[in-house]
Amino acid sequence: MSADVAADVARGREALAPAATRQLRFTLTLRNPTGLALTDQTVWLYLPMKDTTTQHLANVRVSMPHELSQDSLGHSVLRLSLPTVGPFTSKVVTVQAELALRQEAMRVTLIDPSPWLKAERWIECDDAEVRALAATLQRSTQSETLDAIYDWVSSQLVYAGYVADPLGARLALQKRWGDCTEYAYLCCALARARGIAARPVGGYVVNGSAAPRAEDYHDWTEVYLDGAWRVMDAQKRCWRQPAEDYIAFRVHQPVATNALGLAARFKVDGSLDLRM
Structure with a gap:
């Protein structure tokens, strides 16, 4: 998202009261399917976009240490790093996102269509x-x-x-x-x-x-x-x-804009098995 569009979104968020709030909760099961300890495993996951013409991501809570970033299109990208995962073990991670939503789409400047x-x-x-x-x-x-x-x-x-x-x-x-x-x-x-x-x-x-x-x-x-x-x-x-x-x-975009590449929902760098 460009700086001009981000500014338009921020101004519109202040001007228009949200029509609704939502809490989305996800449970991730990260499993080591092998008999060997796995090291340096990284999970990348899309969360709700930070700001669009109809939504604002107000807060994210994750049950383990994490990093949350935005890319040039405004995607929210969650990174989970697991230094060591024991043989045949699983880790359950919960993610909760709080959003403010609007009924009417907010106007934004489309600088380059x-x-x-x-x-x-x-x-x-x-x-x-x-x-x-x-x-x-x-x-x-x-x-x-x-x-x-x-x-x-x-x-x-x-x-x-x-x-x-x-x-x-x-x-x-x-x-x-x-x-x-x-x-x-x-x-x-x-x-x-x-x-x-x-x-x-x-x-x-x-x-x-x-x-x-x-x-x-x-x-x-x-x-x-x-x-x-x-x-x-x-x-x-x-x-x-x-x-x-x-x-x-x-x-959806034809080129990668973040570490997930062209993955639709999540990507694992390593051998972990992820279930949502």
């Missing part, structure tokens, strides 16, 4: 079929075009449940099915094909405080409209309505 307009892996906005469909969904305003994109994707794709490997926008369009990731990628590709900044986001959708399971992880789209990033979730049918239940952990 180019990263969210270009074609990339899985978001093939330059594909001929994607561009042809996007052209049929063009309306007189960006707002109306986004309505048309949302209506088409939410009505024409069939939800396939969890799909292990990403298909991407092009294959999702051809097959007309996929999981939440394909809905997000296709919405992004169609928006970008019409010159509207869009990006896929991963996290959790929770109504109240919760202890989300790993299988609850969800992907959706954010589109930049009228000066703010706004949630468009064609799979769960959320558009043009309050989105304070959406808690962003990671913006």
Whole structure:
């Protein structure tokens, strides 16, 4: 997140009262599956993003020593270092995040929209079929075009449940099915094909405080409209309505911006087995 955008977010957080507060609790089990002691093990984990147009991470509590940092996109990156883990032993770590959430998306300055307009892996906005469909969904305003994109994707794709490997926008369009990731990628590709900044986001959708399971992880789209990033979730049918239940952990990006690389939720440097 640039300094200008961070300042806009901070000012908006002061100006707009939060619509809700949430506490998210996670339990991590770190296990040594070997008969040998492991040394110098490091676990990297995404936590809720520090500041977005709809959320503010107010506090984090972890049951062991840790480091928490932010990268250039505003991701919250948790680092756990374990000097020694004995043979066949486990360590349970609890993480609690407290957030303030808003119903209305806060306006932020998008200084450089180019990263969210270009074609990339899985978001093939330059594909001929994607561009042809996007052209049929063009309306007189960006707002109306986004309505048309949302209506088409939410009505024409069939939800396939969890799909292990990403298909991407092009294959999702051809097959007309996929999981939440394909809905997000296709919405992004169609928006970008019409010159509207869009990006896929991963996290959790929770109504109240919760202890989300790993299988609850969800992907959706954010589109930049009228000066703010706004949630468009064609799979769960959320558009043009309050989105304070959406808690962003990671913006999908084609290049690494932190130590997790391109990992979606966590990464282990070493031989530990991690369960959430």
